[in-house]
Amino acid sequence: MALLNDVKRELAGIETDPPVAKMAQVATMLRFGGGLRPVNNKVVIHAQFDSIEAAEWLKNAISHHFQREAKVTKVSRQTPSGTVQRYEMLVDRGATALALQTGLLDRRMHVVVGLPAEVISGNISQIKAAWRGAFLARGTISDPGKASYLEIVCPTHESAVALQGAGRRLGITAQTRKVRSSERITLRDADAIERVLNLIGAPRAAREWTGKRADGEARGKANRLANFDDANMRRSAKAAAEATQKVLHAFEVLGDDIPENLKAAGDLRVWHTDASLEELGHLANPPITKDAIAGRIRRLLQLAAKTEKEREQGTK
Incomplete structure (x- = not known):
């Protein structure tokens, strides 16, 4: 108005x-x-x-x-x-x-x-x-x-x-x-x-229209990017929390019978629940890539699933 x-x-x-x-x-x-x-x-x-x-x-x-x-x-x-x-x-x-x-x-x-x-x-x-x-x-x-x-x-x-x-x-x-x-x-x-x-x-109004429209478009783009980033963060946090629960379950299934490199990767996931895979890779000693840490956690979970299945079949 x-x-x-x-x-x-x-x-x-x-x-x-x-x-x-x-x-x-x-x-x-x-x-x-x-x-x-x-x-x-x-x-x-x-x-x-x-x-x-x-x-x-x-x-x-x-x-x-x-x-x-x-x-x-x-x-x-x-x-x-x-x-x-x-x-x-x-x-x-x-x-x-x-x-x-x-x-x-x-x-x-x-x-x-x-x-x-x-x-x-x-x-x-x-x-x-x-x-x-x-x-x-x-x-x-x-x-x-x-x-x-x-x-x-x-x-x-x-x-x-x-x-x-x-x-x-x-x-x-x-x-x-x-x-x-x-x-x-x-x-x-x-x-x-x-x-x-x-x-x-109305050239003055035209300039005002153009300027405010550009500002509005910029704010809209910034808001969309912020919402996009926020959604990504929520998804990442949810995925990390789910992965942590899976690692804890794997530790319960495997007990002490876990390869050292897989146990170290699992420990990093449990100790740093909010960290991304890339951040976990940097925290490893020595540091490893995001794909490497993801692969070790995946093999840990696969090993636990295989062990759990074998135990269920052995009890039948």
């Missing part, structure tokens, strides 16, 4: 776009933030955002570029995970004219269900602005260290397809999917997400 706020704050701070790009961003934010609604036989524009910076940017753009008044109100909503803050933007006076100016209403006064034709067929700055506006309105991004995704909730299937098509002009290959009743545009490739952040105007 912290990264998401940083991305939207950075995007809302962009002031260098040409007027046509700003108009494309306004249209897309209105469409993805809520759109047109009939109230008391007239049209109002009612949009909702999770970022105060996004709501204020849209309010100021409507005032400066379209000379319309917009009001922003903070509202609280209860969810299963707690209280969330949202920012509602309302345009009641002149909403029909604003909808026509932004292309949300066509010339026949029909609501455009996707994105205005002027946006999706516009220049690259307009396409970038449309993606920026869609993300400001309904975009989310995973925090670094978690499964990578960038997602935009779309108001209609047509708007999802329009945004997907506009993205292809930027080299963005995004997938559309339906989750319950909502249409979504989703990116899961981490490098593609970084590229999108740069394209829509």
Whole structure:
């Protein structure tokens, strides 16, 4: 969530776009933030955002570029995970004219269900602005260290397809999917997400995403290696304890009738229960290899098993 706020704050701070790009961003934010609604036989524009910076940017753009008044109100909503803050933007006076100016209403006064034709067929700055506006309105991004995704909730299937098509002009290959009743545009490739952040105007957030993702991957690798090493140690300790019990049983079976080199190897196993075979080899006098100590212990156990079997057969 912290990264998401940083991305939207950075995007809302962009002031260098040409007027046509700003108009494309306004249209897309209105469409993805809520759109047109009939109230008391007239049209109002009612949009909702999770970022105060996004709501204020849209309010100021409507005032400066379209000379319309917009009001922003903070509202609280209860969810299963707690209280969330949202920012509602309302345009009641002149909403029909604003909808026509932004292309949300066509010339026949029909609501455009996707994105205005002027946006999706516009220049690259307009396409970038449309993606920026869609993300400001309904975009989310995973925090670094978690499964990578960038997602935009779309108001209609047509708007999802329009945004997907506009993205292809930027080299963005995004997938559309339906989750319950909502249409979504989703990116899961981490490098593609970084590229999108740069394209829509959030290079600082892109650098943060890349840096934290690299840190998270490094920590994840270190944790996996540590867990792997820990598992190996547990397996080795268990095997050593089992081998010690087998050697003690062999000593009971064989008594004093044990070759000296096999008895010395068995003693090392019993005296140094936690030591590895390599360490036991170093402790031998003279030192021997890991394979040699393992071979002597194996022959000791085989000799004990053979002796025990012969005794059982002799008693029958």
